[in-house]
Amino acid sequence: MSKEFKATEYLLQSINTGNQFNDEGWTLEAPDEKEPTLIRAIYEKKQIDVKDVSHGIYRFADWLPIHKTLKGSSAPVTYKSNGLAKHLGLTNLYITFSGYWPEKDANFPTCSFKETEAYSVCGRLSSEEKKVLVVASAGNTARAFARVCSDNKIPLLLCVPEDYLDVLWFNKPINDCVKLIATKSGSDYFDAIHLSNLVCQLDKFIPEGGSKNVARREGMGTTVLSAAHEIGKIPDYYFQAVGSSTGAVSAWEANLRLIEDGRFGNNKMKLMVSQNEPFKILQDAWRADSREILPMDDDEARKVVKIIIAKVLSNRRPTYSVPGGLFDAMKDAGGDVLTATNEELIKAGKLFEELEGNDIHPAAAVATATLIKAVNDGTVNKDDLIMLNITGGGEDKFKRENDIVYLKPRHIFEINPGLETLKEVLDKLF
Numbered sequence: 001m002s003k004e005f006k007a008t009e010y011l012l013q014s015i016n017t018g019n020q021f022n023d024e025g026w027t028l029e030a031p032d033e034k035e036p037t038l039i040r041a042i043y044e045k046k047q048i049d050v051k052d053v054s055h056g057i058y059r060f061a062d063w064l065p066i067h068k069t070l071k072g073s074s075a076p077v078t079y080k081s082n083g084l085a086k087h088l089g090l091t092n093l094y095i096t097f098s099g100y101w102p103e104k105d106a107n108f109p110t111c112s113f114k115e116t117e118a119y120s121v122c123g124r125l126s127s128e129e130k131k132v133l134v135v136a137s138a139g140n141t142a143r144a145f146a147r148v149c150s151d152n153k154i155p156l157l158l159c160v161p162e163d164y165l166d167v168l169w170f171n172k173p174i175n176d177c178v179k180l181i182a183t184k185s186g187s188d189y190f191d192a193i194h195l196s197n198l199v200c201q202l203d204k205f206i207p208e209g210g211s212k213n214v215a216r217r218e219g220m221g222t223t224v225l226s227a228a229h230e231i232g233k234i235p236d237y238y239f240q241a242v243g244s245s246t247g248a249v250s251a252w253e254a255n256l257r258l259i260e261d262g263r264f265g266n267n268k269m270k271l272m273v274s275q276n277e278p279f280k281i282l283q284d285a286w287r288a289d290s291r292e293i294l295p296m297d298d299d300e301a302r303k304v305v306k307i308i309i310a311k312v313l314s315n316r317r318p319t320y321s322v323p324g325g326l327f328d329a330m331k332d333a334g335g336d337v338l339t340a341t342n343e344e345l346i347k348a349g350k351l352f353e354e355l356e357g358n359d360i361h362p363a364a365a366v367a368t369a370t371l372i373k374a375v376n377d378g379t380v381n382k383d384d385l386i387m388l389n390i391t392g393g394g395e396d397k398f399k400r401e402n403d404i405v406y407l408k409p410r411h412i413f414e415i416n417p418g419l420e421t422l423k424e425v426l427d428k429l430f
């Protein structure tokens with residue numbers, strides 16, 4: 001596919017100042033601007049031409065900042081719910097599913113929507129790039145990047161906390177171009193991020209960039225493009241569980257583009273984002289009408305993270321305050337931050353499996369639980385057009401149908417290793 005693909009044309013824009021500039025290959029920040037801001041892609045093509053499903057995620061390539069396509073991808077699938085909709089008395093519930101569900105044409109071997117960002121980010125990376133991409137993650141992002149880079153022979157260094165290594169399961173071995181390093185037991189996601197930042201001080205490496213990377217956001221925005229394409233309209237409500245909030249910001253950005261396209265209506269979906277109680281830093285900030293996340297004691301935060309089942313929702317530094325982040329998105333589009341307890345998410349996950357026919361990730365069960373509560377308390381009406389973003393699922397099914405192998409770390413580092421030690425180890429790896 002790569003050879004025939006014509007690069008997507010786009011400019012980048014600072015949300016803070018509106019300044020537009022070219023993508024110098026891996027631009028993550030607005031040049032010469034002091035204030036922090038997200039940057040956004042402005043596509044040449046205002047009306048999206050959605051290709052057939054054989055293109056995988058690249059069926060949405062018109063609105064992906066890429067210049068090549070990779071093999072093996074699947075696009076999120078949207079379908080009208082029967083079982084759950086009837087149970088809740090909803091007439092217009094659409095489910096967008098990113099995971100493993102071959103019967104519905106969803107073939108994500110890593111079982112979450114993080115695969116969409118990996119295909120988009122790696123499609124942005126130039127084939128001439130000599131540096132090694134670095135990704136820090138404690139969950140689905142690590143697995144998605146490992147699989148995509150392995151299948152497409154893209155050098156990758158993954159930084160993961162040792163206690164989370166069990167997220168690195170696969171149905172086939174990972175190619176040697178992907179190397180894993182870990183921060184020692186007892187460390188968390190932030191220690192892995194710190195390690196990745198140290199690595200990126202060395203010449204050989206480039207940071208993936210997280211929510212600052214337009215390609216990451218556009219990849220996740222394909223969930224909304226899938227829904228709008230299937231429904232023919234922009235939904236009224238968008239339900240998604242959030243950790244970093246990147247997915248919800250991407251959903252809002254995709255919504256703005258769909259309005260500009262002109263064929264899908266001109267409404268903004270209310271962003272009904274959700275967290276796993278008692279970890280609810282976004283709800284606390286949003287309900288206090290605060291652009292800043294409220295101060296939180298680190299030890300208290302760690303305690304709370306231990307309690308919740310949907311660990312991927314425990315990001316303590318979400319993309320919330322920065323211009324163009326979740327606070328701005330929700331101020332513009334409306335919505336609320338909802339929560340579900342462990343008990344509620346377990347119940348919702350079981351209900352989904354029973355009524356729709358597939359298992360879902362605990363995070364997606366949080367979104368489902370909050371939808372159920374929103375129906376019960378009258379926040380949404382029976383005929384509202386609702387998109388439920390099932391951000392991960394089919395993992396139990398996938399594991400039942402496949403033999404599973406694990407990626408092993410090449411080195412386990414102390415929490416704050418010296419640069420010399422790091423260099424010595426990494427020089428042997430790349």
Ligand SMILES: Cc1ncc(COP(=O)(O)O)c(C=O)c1O
Pocket residue numbers: 112113114139140141241242243244245246247248312313315361363364391392
């Ligand atoms: C399955 C799943 N759902 C939802 C989320 C939250 O996404 P975001 O961090 O973009 O808010 C994650 C994050 O890892 C995830 O893995």
